[in-house]
Amino acid sequence: MRKKMLWVQIGLVLGFLFVQACSKSVVDENILPVTQIKLNAIGNLSLKSITYQENEYKMERGRYLIPYEAGKDSIKIKLNFNNAKLSGWHQIPNHKREINQVYYVSDFADSTLTVSDKHPLDDFKTEKGYMYVKFFGQNTDLFPDKKPFHLAVYGIIEEKSRPWVHVEYTEKPLDTIFNISSKFPKEYFKVKHYEKYVAIKLKLLNNQKEELKIKGRNSQDLFRAYYFLEKTSRRHIYTIWLNPRKVTPFSKEDYNTYNNNKDGGFTVNNFFSVLERF
Secondary structure, eight states: OHHHHHHHHHHHHHHHHHHHHHHTTOOOTTTSOEEEEEEEEOSSOOOOEEEETTEEEOOBTTBEEEEOOTTOSEEEEEEEOSSTTTOEEEEEEOOSSOEEEEEEEEETTTTEEEEESSOTTTTOOOOTTEEEEEEEEOOTTTOTTOOOEEEEEOOEEEEEOSSSOEEEEOSSOSEEEEEEOSSOOSSOEEEEOOSTTOOEEEEEEOTTSOBOEEEOSSOOOEEEEEEEEOOOTTOOEEEEEEOOSOOOOOBOBOTTTSSBOTTOOEEOGGGEEEEEEO
C-alpha cells in the first residue's frame, strides 16, 4: 500500500513538472528535435518574443528553440514587439539546421515589418563623399495644407575646421529633394558630403516650392526654416522622419558655426527624428 502511494506521489510530481514546462513553452533540445532560429534586428528594433503554434518563446542564448516540424518547407511564426503595430505573422524556412533571418522596418509610414534571409542593403552601392537619405512624414504645424513639401540642398564653398569651424554656403541651392510626404519613399536621395563634422544645410519649401516662413514663440515676424543634416562617423545611409508632434522652433543656430543663421532663420531639427543610420 505504501509503495502504491509512493508511486502515485511520484506520478503527481512528474505531471506537475510536465505541465509547468509546457506552460513556459520551453523546449529541451536533448529530448525533442528542435529548430534553432536566430533573428537579427536591422535598425533600432527590440524583439520581445516569438509565437509558434500558439505558444510563446523567449530567446535563449541568442536563439529561439521551437519544436521541429518535419515534412514542411516553411513555417509561420509571429514576432512580438512592445509596439503592437510591428507585431505580426511571418513565413520563414523550416529545417533542422540553424535558421538565420533578419528583420527590419521596410515601410515606416505604415509600420511594415519584413523578415528575410537577406539584408535590404546587400546590393546597395554607395559612393565615397556622399550620403544617402530618405525623408518622409508630415507636420501640420509646419504644413497646415498637408501637401508634400520640398527640401532645398545647399552646397559648401568654403570650410575650415581649425582653429575654429568656418563655413560659407552656396548662394543658391545645388539640388532639391522633392515631394516629401507621409508616404515612405522607395529610393534614397544622394547628397554630397563634405568634411567629417560639417552638416549639410537644407531649407524647407512649401508645396509651391516657395520658402516656408514660420513664426517664433513671442513674435509675429516670419522667418525661414532650416534643417541641418549631420553625418555620424562611418554611417552613410539615413532614414529621417518629420514627426507630427506639436513643437516650437526654439533655435536659430547654424550647426556648423554655432552662431545664429545669418538671415535669422529658425533651425527646425527638433521637428525631425533620425530613425536609422547605416
